[in-house]
Amino acid sequence: MVSKSNAGLEIFDGLEIRGTKRWKKEPPDVCPYCSKEDCISGVEVIAAYDGALFWECDECGEKLLRFTKETTAKYLAKTDGLYIDLERMKYICQEPPN
Numbered sequence: 278m279v280s281k282s283n284a285g286l287e288i289f290d291g292l293e294i295r296g297t298k299r300w301k302k303e304p305p306d307v308c309p310y311c312s313k314e315d316c317i318s319g320v321e322v323i324a325a326y327d328g329a330l331f332w333e334c335d336e337c338g339e340k341l342l343r344f345t346k347e348t349t350a351k352y353l354a355k356t357d358g359l360y361i362d363l364e365r366m367k368y369i370c371q372e373p374p375n
């Protein structure tokens with residue numbers, strides 16, 4: 278049987294967040310990966326956390342941590358049993374901003 282925390286870590290790994298630096302309240306003004314300004318927005322995961330669970334750059338698509346890996350995985354584990362369409366999330370993120 279898969280434990281809750283393992284399920285959360287599996288989902289976390291699927292997000293492919295590269296960095297370990299955290300921005301707790303506000304995302305960085307400048308993306309540390311592509312150096313564009315004002316392009317980072319919060320990503321909410323329904324049932325995981327009420328608010329932005331992590332940040333994502335609209336320019337390069339890199340994701341940034343808001344919480345530690347352990348904490349993020351813990352929140353993601355709350356979605357265990359719910360269907361999370363990561364492929365569709367990617368598709369949505371690839372759409373150009375309005």
Ligand SMILES: [Zn+2]
Nearest residue numbers: 308311334337
């Ligand atoms: Zn970027």
